[in-house]
Amino acid sequence: MPTSPVNTRIPLTSFGHLITEVKKQLFGIKAPTSVELTGLRKYFNSYTLQGRRNCVLATYGVFAAAAAAYFMRRQNKKEPQTSSST
């Protein structure tokens, strides 16, 4: 009976974590060390915990900014329409 090549407990609540563990253990794809991460990659990467947190916050920030810009633009369009009708 072939034994599983995966030898650690993998959290099953996220499919992404499963894929990452399989990549690491079966194919030897390892994360770059902190020395190799330079520039913007030092703060925004998918290997360190802080990097992942920053990526998530940046993505949410971009969406929030886009939504705010869209609603402000819609409000500006409504205001000239109401002033021209009166």
Add this chain to the structure above:
Amino acid sequence: MVLSFFDQFMSPSYLGIPLMALALILPWTLYPKPTSQWISNRVLTLQGWFINRFTQQLMLPLGRKGHKWALLLTSLMVFLITLNMLGLLPYTFTPTTQLSLNMGFAVPLWLATVLIGMRNQPTIALGHLLPEGTPTPLIPVLIIIETISLFIRPIALGVRLTANLTAGHLLIQLIATAAFVLAPLMPTVALLTATLLLLLTLLEVAVAMIQAYVFVLLLSLYLQENV
């Protein structure tokens, strides 16, 4: 009054008084209270053994901080399993077929796990939203996907329990009606249908227990990520 197959899922009321509260209190009356006697009777001993074993098994992957949830999760499990099993008796109402009840359990408990994670370890909680080793172009896409999957969790929890129990009860009623109608016309087919009904009832007993366990297990897994 013409009865439909969905009348069994209507919230019961008598003279305008809703009986849902009575249906929810009933499991509490069925479990004996532990006494101060040195050796308990068989029922109490079995009850204590089951509750201790279940709590031990559920709390195994959780750290000390997660042990605060032991009472809540174990009592939820006993409550759900009792409601589900009582609903399999004829002419009874199953409260867990109501989506409102199941969402009332799922949403606050899931939200509690998320808020605990954000409050106590915000970096780890936010880090969970991006799998490790994701290629750079896929980062925004995966963050959106993981956020959607996070918000789908309480809906899936509630709807899973509702759908499983509703489907089971509906199937039982359909096949029982079929056996009853076929009995004077085709007795052999009716006998086969009755056999199928017996097997389905056994399946529904298993589903009742498993779905309660799955609900509580998934909540403990979500807690494990955040505590």
